[in-house]
Amino acid sequence: MTFKIKLLAGSAGLTLAVLGATPSFATGTTAGTVITNTANVNYTVGGVAQTQQSAVNTLTVDRKVIVAATVVDTAAVSVTPGQVNPVMVFSVVNSGNSVIDVDLAAAVQATATATNFSKTTSFLAGSSIVLHTGSATGPVVTYLDELAVDTPTTIYAVDTTAYVSGTPTSGAIPLATANGAFSGITLTATARQGGAAGSEGAVISTSTPYGGANNVFADVANTLATTGAVDAANNGVSIAADVFQVTAANLAITKTSTIISDPINGTTSPKAIPGATVRYCIQVANGAGAATATAPVVTDNLSTLPVTFVAGSIKINGSVTGAVCNWDGSAGGSYTAPTVSGTLADVAAATTKTLYFDVTIN
Amino acid sequence: MMRLLICFAALLLPTLAWSQEQVSVKFTSFVEKPATVNGTTKLVLQEATKVFPGDKVVYVLSYHNSGRTAASNFAITDPIPEHVVFEGTPDATALVSVDGGKSWGSLATLKVASATGFRAARPEDVTHVRWALKSAIPAGADGKLSFRGTVR
Numbered sequence: 001m002t003f004k005i006k007l008l009a010g011s012a013g014l015t016l017a018v019l020g021a022t023p024s025f026a027t028g029t030t031a032g033t034v035i036t037n038t039a040n041v042n043y044t045v046g047g048v049a050q051t052q053q054s055a056v057n058t059l060t061v062d063r064k065v066i067v068a069a070t071v072v073d074t075a076a077v078s079v080t081p082g083q084v085n086p087v088m089v090f091s092v093v094n095s096g097n098s099v100i101d102v103d104l105a106a107a108v109q110a111t112a113t114a115t116n117f118s119k120t121t122s123f124l125a126g127s128s129i130v131l132h133t134g135s136a137t138g139p140v141v142t143y144l145d146e147l148a149v150d151t152p153t154t155i156y157a158v159d160t161t162a163y164v165s166g167t168p169t170s171g172a173i174p175l176a177t178a179n180g181a182f183s184g185i186t187l188t189a190t191a192r193q194g195g196a197a198g199s200e201g202a203v204i205s206t207s208t209p210y211g212g213a214n215n216v217f218a219d220v221a222n223t224l225a226t227t228g229a230v231d232a233a234n235n236g237v238s239i240a241a242d243v244f245q246v247t248a249a250n251l252a253i254t255k256t257s258t259i260i261s262d263p264i265n266g267t268t269s270p271k272a273i274p275g276a277t278v279r280y281c282i283q284v285a286n287g288a289g290a291a292t293a294t295a296p297v298v299t300d301n302l303s304t305l306p307v308t309f310v311a312g313s314i315k316i317n318g319s320v321t322g323a324v325c326n327w328d329g330s331a332g333g334s335y336t337a338p339t340v341s342g343t344l345a346d347v348a349a350a351t352t353k354t355l356y357f358d359v360t361i362n
Numbered sequence: 363m364m365r366l367l368i369c370f371a372a373l374l375l376p377t378l379a380w381s382q383e384q385v386s387v388k389f390t391s392f393v394e395k396p397a398t399v400n401g402t403t404k405l406v407l408q409e410a411t412k413v414f415p416g417d418k419v420v421y422v423l424s425y426h427n428s429g430r431t432a433a434s435n436f437a438i439t440d441p442i443p444e445h446v447v448f449e450g451t452p453d454a455t456a457l458v459s460v461d462g463g464k465s466w467g468s469l470a471t472l473k474v475a476s477a478t479g480f481r482a483a484r485p486e487d488v489t490h491v492r493w494a495l496k497s498a499i500p501a502g503a504d505g506k507l508s509f510r511g512t513v514r
Contacts, residue, residue: 028415029445029514035413039423039440041387043433043499050384055423055438057389061445061513062412097415214412 028097028149031063032212063213065204066095067102068220069189069240072154076117076182076245080291082175086125086159087136088242090187092144093152096218098211099194101201102144104131106157109184109241116184116241125183125244126161126172143192143200157185157242179248179290184241191217191236204236250287251296251347255280256325260358274361277310281318281325281356286347293347298355303338307359311335316342318354325354333357384429385436385499394418417513419446423493426504434498438507439463441490448488451509459490466492 029035037057043050072089079086094100106129113121132138136156144153163171173183193201193210206215221233222240231239261267262276270276282300286293302309315329333342333355342355393410394417396403407420423440427433441463442448448458457466460474460483472483493507 033445035443035445035513037389037391037421037440037443037446039387039389039438041385041425041436041438043385043436045384045429045431045433047434049435050433053383053387055387055389057391057421059391059411059413059419059513062414064414216414 028064029061031061031096031098033061034212035059035061060213061097063098063211063215064096064218065098065100065191065215065236066218067100067189067191067236067238068093068095069187069222069238071116071240071242073242076119076243078247079173079244081173081177081246081248082163082171083173084163084171085136086172086244088157088159088185088244090155090157090240090242091152092147092155092187092189092238094147094149094191096149096191098213099146099148100204101192101194102147103188103190103192103200104141104143104155105188105190106131107186107188109186113184115182115243117243119182119184119243119245121182121184121243123174123177123181123183123246125185126159126170126174128159128161128172129185130158130160131187132156132158145200146194146197155187157187159185159244173244173246177246177248179246179250179287181246183244183246185244186239186241189238189240191219247291249293249296249347250290250349251293252285252287253298254283254285254323255300256283256323257281258325272361276361277358278307278361279313279327279356279358281354283320283323283325283352283354284344284347285320285352286349288350290349292349295343295345296347296353297341297343298333299339299341300357301339302359305359306362308362309335309337309340310358310360313358314340314342314355315357316353316355317345318356320352320354325356327356329354329356384431385425385427385433387426387438388424390422390424392420392422394420413513415513418449418510419513420508420510422506422508424504424506425499427499427501430501432498432500435494436499437492437494439490439492440509442488442511445514446511447486447514448491449485449510449512451491451507453493453507453509455493455496456507456509457492457494458488459492460487461489463490466490 039055041053070091072091108127109121111121131141133141136158159172161172168175204215217234217236219238222231258279259270260277260279262270262273282298284296314333316332318329319326340357344353347353392407394405395408397406458469459466460472473480474483474487491509
């Protein structure tokens with residue numbers, strides 16, 4: 001029944017209140033609350049006061065179920081191939097007017113899916129994702145129990161997929177993943193009935209009241225992937241997507257040789273004759289935009305070469321000019337026959353470091 | 363002899379409270395809901411007993427004098443429920459209280475204590491609303507009183 005009552009003059013300019021818009025009440029009346037309004041009525045008849053009567057109206061406050069999952073990371077999470085236990089950070093909040101449980105589920109988005117941070121997924125991270133509260137090593141949760149209104153809970157999604165030795169496509173971030181690849185992980189938060197601590201509540205239905213109140217879903221839709229998990233408004237479910245971005249080093253290894261001297265010509269136009277000293281230079285170049293290569297180890301096995309290692313000749317962290325090695329390294333590395341080895345300092349993107357050493361031709 | 367009897371009867375009648383609820387009062391509630399009428403969506407009031415926090419509610423007290431005599435000094439006093447914030451009333455004769463019913467007046471004349479002295483009372487300060495009809499309600503007549511609030 002629709003009843004037309006003249007609205008107050010000041011409210012003539014009311015605009016439409018859209019159901020499902022960002023909730024503006026910070027602390028709404030709890031669902032199930034009965035609002036009793038008792039008015040006292042007095043009058044006289046023929047000068048005689050009549051017994052006071054009461055007129056009573058009751059309103060019941062229904063349950064507005066609003067759950068929202070959001071991403072806390074402000075950009076795609078940078079990871080490296082082979083990284084163990086990478087972490088994504090989400091937040092879940094109950095913005096309704098009653099305590100609810102929230103079921104949590106994490107899943108890897110399919111490849112070629114438009115996802116968060118304007119990325120498109122291009123590889124599959126491992127699918128063994130464990131959710132924690134408090135920190136990445138805090139208590140493990142599969143649901144949030146008795147989540148109070150307006151108390152956001154941070155969820156740490158840790159990809160615990162183990163690397164299988166010898167299988168570069170395994171692990172949380174497979175070793176075989178190229179620089180600049182993206183993988184999306186979704187967190188799906190589903191509102192469940194609250195009221196019983198220690199156990200996950202039943203599914204909430206809009207046709208089945210509980211706790212003395214009807215239920216209405218008023219969650220907003222996160223704009224997300226165009227395929228796979230699409231978040232809808234007003235269904236008790238909120239889905240947020242976070243992204244792993246792979247930053248790998250992009251190393252190119254080059255080996256050059258330079259004849260330094262020979263027994264006949266000395267250092268003037270030396271020739272590759274027995275007794276000549278040859279300098280081998282191994283260049284480690286990291287590509288532009290790549291992740292820094294941390295302490296790359298260079299080894300060179302000389303067993304197939306008719307040469308003899310010159311003791312103490314290894315120099316590391318030399319530079320290059322174009323394709324040519326500069327002899328500006330510092331002493332380092334080691335030789336354990338027949339292998340020369342040395343650990344370079346970190347090689348940043350678009351830079352080259354060298355290891356060089358001398359041998360004599362047998 | 364007969365006349366005297368009639369006179370006595372007339373005097374006796376008013377003391378017999380034979381009409382317990384000569385004026386009946388119904389207390390109904392209406393909630394603003396969006397409704398699409400002819401393609402345009404606007405807010406209409408629908409009778410409702412279920413509300414959500416933030417809903418705009420109109421409480422209506424409908425009275426009806428079902429007796430054969432007029433009812434006078436008709437007054438209704440309504441304490442605003444705890445979970446409702448008073449917003450206003452269209453009835454010019456209504457008075458409000460901001461001090462729990464101790465004193466009454468129109469909202470514009472009332473003040474409340476604040477940290478810095480007194481300030482003008484606002485609708486959300488109202489604790490009670492009261493209507494006192496100046497005229498009698500004739501037999502068979504009815505009317506409506508209302509006020510508007512928001513569910514916390």
